[in-house]
Amino acid sequence: MYLSSTTRGYLAGFLEADGSIYVRLKPNTTYRYGFQIAPSIVFYQHSSERTFLGELQKLMNIGYLRDRNDGITELTIGDRLSIRTLIKWTMPYLRLKKAQANLMLEILNKSEQVKSASDFYKVAQLIDGFGRLNYSKRRSINAQRVYHSLVERGLLTP
Amino acid sequence: MYLSSTTRGYLAGFLEADGSIYVRLKPNTTYRYGFQIAPSIVFYQHSSERTFLGELQKLMNIGYLRDRNDGITELTIGDRLSIRTLIKWTMPYLRLKKAQANLMLEILNKSEQVKSASDFYKVAQLIDGFGRLNYSKRRSINAQRVYHSLVERGLLTP
Numbered sequence: 001m002y003l004s005s006t007t008r009g010y011l012a013g014f015l016e017a018d019g020s021i022y023v024r025l026k027p028n029t030t031y032r033y034g035f036q037i038a039p040s041i042v043f044y045q046h047s048s049e050r051t052f053l054g055e056l057q058k059l060m061n062i063g064y065l066r067d068r069n070d071g072i073t074e075l076t077i078g079d080r081l082s083i084r085t086l087i088k089w090t091m092p093y094l095r096l097k098k099a100q101a102n103l104m105l106e107i108l109n110k111s112e113q114v115k116s117a118s119d120f121y122k123v124a125q126l127i128d129g130f131g132r133l134n135y136s137k138r139r140s141i142n143a144q145r146v147y148h149s150l151v152e153r154g155l156l157t158p
Numbered sequence: 159m160y161l162s163s164t165t166r167g168y169l170a171g172f173l174e175a176d177g178s179i180y181v182r183l184k185p186n187t188t189y190r191y192g193f194q195i196a197p198s199i200v201f202y203q204h205s206s207e208r209t210f211l212g213e214l215q216k217l218m219n220i221g222y223l224r225d226r227n228d229g230i231t232e233l234t235i236g237d238r239l240s241i242r243t244l245i246k247w248t249m250p251y252l253r254l255k256k257a258q259a260n261l262m263l264e265i266l267n268k269s270e271q272v273k274s275a276s277d278f279y280k281v282a283q284l285i286d287g288f289g290r291l292n293y294s295k296r297r298s299i300n301a302q303r304v305y306h307s308l309v310e311r312g313l314l315t316p
Contacts, residue, residue: 006167010251013171017203045175048293052254093168096210135206 001061003089011060011086012093019043021100022130023107025141033120034149035141037111037127039104041083043075062086080108100133117155121147159219161247169218169244170251177201179258180288181265183299191278192307193299195269195285197262199241201233220244238266258291275313279305 003011015021020042028036045053047067053075057063062082066074077083087101094101103126111123124143131142150156161169173179178200186194203211205225211233215221220240224232235241245259252259261284269281282301288294308314 005164006251009164009167010171010253013168013173014175015171017172017175017177019175049254055253093164095168095213096207 001085003060007059008089009093011056012090014056015041015043015090016094016096018045019097020134021097021104022134023104023127025124025127025146027141033114033117033146033155034153035120035124035146037107037123039078039080039083039108041077041086041104044072045075047071047073049073060086084108100130103129103133117150121150121156159243161218165217166247167251169214170248170253172214173199173201173248174252174254176203177255178292179255179262180292180294181262181285183282183285183304185299191272191275191304191313192311193278193282193304195265195281197236197238197241197266199235199244199262202230203233205229205231207231218244242266255291258288261287261291275308279308279314 020040023037023039026036026038027034041063043053043056043063050065050067050073053065053073057065057075060077062079062085063075063077066076068074077086083104087105091098091101107123107126110119110126114120114123121143124146128143147156151158178198181195181197184194184196185192199221201211201214201221208223208225208231211223211231215223215233218235220237220243221233221235224234226232235244241262245263249256249259265281265284268277268284272278272281279301282304286301289300305314309316
């Protein structure tokens, strides 16, 4: 997918103003360590600008639209290849969210090299970093909860 | 002031997501027709990102910072030369606010050619256009009010 450098700059500016870069831990018993690592890059707009978000989606050829019930539509990029592509496009122009983009790449890489519960716990600790960077008030699942769950399941010794 | 095309793209993206382009009519008896035409382009951020807005200001070398009392800081560009410069930089990359940018240029041009109360009223009617484009709920001063004021002051015949 080719995007001109000015379009990449535009996407960087838009993402920093009305976008978000984060990773969530979702409890899921079908996963080896009991949690799914769910990375996301999201562009937000009032649903009246849904058409515009659809154009961004076509332009980038990644992500999908989701209408929330509070009048906001999200263009969510959730698969790892697309996230890496979008970060590659925008990284040179990021000013506010460069740390989040770097942390995202680190988590994607580390999470693909997990060989033990201890490795998984370390990734969960990295994910906690988004709480600080994004000023997010509620993060229900943090590394501490992952730790207790891993110990409880006998995967980690306290 | 030289800005690279990618920086111009970035500014366009940021402006479209967390910015606004509008003109207000302010009652002011020292002006010939009783109202000041006040154009603005504004970048908004949570005041925690005040430093970032200061960097944008330095980068563009236009505008000034204003801390609102609701935790938002504004980078406001209010003088006509700076507004025209910023529009020249970003116009090629605008997707959501191109109509607002064009309307702004039209109002700047027309307001500098006002030769009568009737001309002034026409500019006020153009300014009403921002209400529709920006979905703004409260516009205390509209063209109708300008019309009544001009008639009241004997500058326009009904």
